[in-house]
Amino acid sequence: MDTNKEKIRYILQFFFDQSEKAAKAAENINLVYGPDTVNERVAQK
Numbered sequence: 001m002d003t004n005k006e007k008i009r010y011i012l013q014f015f016f017d018q019s020e021k022a023a024k025a026a027e028n029i030n031l032v033y034g035p036d037t038v039n040e041r042v043a044q045k
Helices: 005-017 022-033 040-044
Strands: none
Touching: 005 022
């Protein structure tokens, strides 16, 4: 599945607005869009 960075950015913003931790948000995105869509280094920023 082709995902663009802007879509992922909006999804991450949604999770952060809901007071979710970055690691949990990254895990959820990776479950939906495939492994390594968001890696640990990106989630820590």
